[in-house]
Amino acid sequence: MARNKHPEETVNLILDVASRLFMEKGYERTSIQDIIANLGGLSKGAIYHHFKSKEDILVAVTDKMTEESNRMLAVIRDRMDLTGQEKLKAIFKESIARPVQDEIFKVAPNLSTNPRLLFSVFSETVNTAAPDYIRPIIEQGIADGSIQTEYPAELAELIILAANIWMNPMIFDDSVETSYRKFMVFRQMMRGFGLDIVDDEMLGRLQELSTIYQKSK
Amino acid sequence: MARNKHPEETVNLILDVASRLFMEKGYERTSIQDIIANLGGLSKGAIYHHFKSKEDILVAVTDKMTEESNRMLAVIRDRMDLTGQEKLKAIFKESIARPVQDEIFKVAPNLSTNPRLLFSVFSETVNTAAPDYIRPIIEQGIADGSIQTEYPAELAELIILAANIWMNPMIFDDSVETSYRKFMVFRQMMRGFGLDIVDDEMLGRLQELSTIYQKSK
DNA sequence: CCTTTTCATACCGTATGACGGTATGTATAT
DNA sequence: ATATACATACCGTCATACGGTATGAAAAGG
Numbered sequence: 001m002a003r004n005k006h007p008e009e010t011v012n013l014i015l016d017v018a019s020r021l022f023m024e025k026g027y028e029r030t031s032i033q034d035i036i037a038n039l040g041g042l043s044k045g046a047i048y049h050h051f052k053s054k055e056d057i058l059v060a061v062t063d064k065m066t067e068e069s070n071r072m073l074a075v076i077r078d079r080m081d082l083t084g085q086e087k088l089k090a091i092f093k094e095s096i097a098r099p100v101q102d103e104i105f106k107v108a109p110n111l112s113t114n115p116r117l118l119f120s121v122f123s124e125t126v127n128t129a130a131p132d133y134i135r136p137i138i139e140q141g142i143a144d145g146s147i148q149t150e151y152p153a154e155l156a157e158l159i160i161l162a163a164n165i166w167m168n169p170m171i172f173d174d175s176v177e178t179s180y181r182k183f184m185v186f187r188q189m190m191r192g193f194g195l196d197i198v199d200d201e202m203l204g205r206l207q208e209l210s211t212i213y214q215k216s217k
Numbered sequence: 218m219a220r221n222k223h224p225e226e227t228v229n230l231i232l233d234v235a236s237r238l239f240m241e242k243g244y245e246r247t248s249i250q251d252i253i254a255n256l257g258g259l260s261k262g263a264i265y266h267h268f269k270s271k272e273d274i275l276v277a278v279t280d281k282m283t284e285e286s287n288r289m290l291a292v293i294r295d296r297m298d299l300t301g302q303e304k305l306k307a308i309f310k311e312s313i314a315r316p317v318q319d320e321i322f323k324v325a326p327n328l329s330t331n332p333r334l335l336f337s338v339f340s341e342t343v344n345t346a347a348p349d350y351i352r353p354i355i356e357q358g359i360a361d362g363s364i365q366t367e368y369p370a371e372l373a374e375l376i377i378l379a380a381n382i383w384m385n386p387m388i389f390d391d392s393v394e395t396s397y398r399k400f401m402v403f404r405q406m407m408r409g410f411g412l413d414i415v416d417d418e419m420l421g422r423l424q425e426l427s428t429i430y431q432k433s434k
Numbered sequence: 435c436c437t438t439t440t441c442a443t444a445c446c447g448t449a450t451g452a453c454g455g456t457a458t459g460t461a462t463a464t
Numbered sequence: 465a466t467a468t469a470c471a472t473a474c475c476g477t478c479a480t481a482c483g484g485t486a487t488g489a490a491a492a493g494g
């Protein structure tokens with residue numbers, strides 16, 4: 001194969017394969033050779049034509065993983081019909097309701113043996129999700145009176161870290177029982193900040209998610 | 218060099234050198250050769266005699282880093298004169314008061330470009346600090362009435378993650394200002410759990426620490 | 435009590451294979 | 465005609481394995 005009319009298909013193929021392998025075997029235990037072997041004829045030259053390093057592939061994979069989630073966050077952030085607090089609640093509800101989650105949970109073993117991928121998700125949460133999406137919402141909440149804090153940036157970070165990292169059963173390999181308990185603690189924490197964004201419907205869904213993950217092991 | 222009568226000195230030497238390099242250059246950017254070059258005559262064979270892999274050295278380095286902190290945690294945990302809540306306060310005070318911290322802050326650049334070391338600290342916090350030290354204290358607090366929660370294990374994890382990871386300026390590369398603000402949010406969070414373990418004296422010390430770290434950059 | 439033997443352990447130095455990355459060549463689409 | 469999309473051969477570095485040597489300490493023999 002020499003030249004492709006649609007190079008972005010090649011890019012996507014590389015990302016799909018890399019994504020799968022990074023999840024299955026871990027970033028460090030996945031070699032460039034492993035990726036090539038699953039590319040169906042493509043070679044090392046193809047990879048290094050589209051990506052400048054293995055690390056670069058990891059960044060792209062993480063971006064793709066969070067892309068959809070970020071789109072959802074942007075939509076809710078930019079709605080005009082909700083208070084800050086209501087937006088937080090909407091985000092929380094959405095993020096545990098989306099079916100994509102199910103797929104991810106089925107493919108992925110836990111991230112607790114995958115430092116680089118975990119770190120990548122961690123960085124994304126701190127550097128993008130918190131400042132670009134949660135923080136503006138909290139600031140709106142301060143303005144409209146639905147949230148009280150003097151420290152919007154820090155509160156945003158703490159909340160999203162707790163939700164995205166600590167409560168992520170992929171990362172902590174939690175049982176259904178533990179997920180439920182974390183959820184209850186999270187709820188109490190949010191109430192401590194004057195935020196009532198967790199209802200029983202969400203709780204049911206969360207247990208469902210954990211069950212899916214447990215079964216796939 | 219021939220043979221050492223006290224092999225643990227060799228082990229310590231290796232750990233000291235590795236520790237320094239992992240902090241300075243990052244785990245992944247430190248090669249075994251780099252370590253050897255700073256060992257003063259010792260060879261590759263010596264390293265692989267005492268450690269079975271590079272990864273194994275990282276684990277040992279992390280253990281050594283947290284060893285002293287864990288001893289302190291054990292002492293406070295086992296005291297008989299304090300309530301659960303008082304113990305939490307004592308731990309928090311101790312952990313920001315110890316002078317060792319100053320040294321670490323001086324040597325270490327931020328961990329935000331050192332995924333493996335960060336992950337190692339993260340794992341230690343979740344797998345040891347939380348269950349072995351904080352959790353029993355919270356359970357005591359439940360028994361003596363100074364702490365109210367139905368979920369001691371999860372509360373322990375959340376608190377220690379917030380304190381050890383989120384509030385660690387080495388990890389997040391926080392300014393003095395940001396450290397202060399995180400501290401205030403943490404205080405509010407703890408109050409939300411009915412815990413009043415943060416006083417103004419601690420606050421001063423925390424700003425001091427951040428200043429030390431900032432200066433060393 | 436001294437010497438010799440035995441054995442485990444500390445350490446050396448090189449070989450090896452895998453890996454990430456690069457330089458260069460070539461065919462194809464525009 | 466030229467830039468792009470790849471292929472291929474190759475490089476340097478790295479972690480690790482491993483055969484071998486030096487040394488200490490304990491046990492056995494005198």
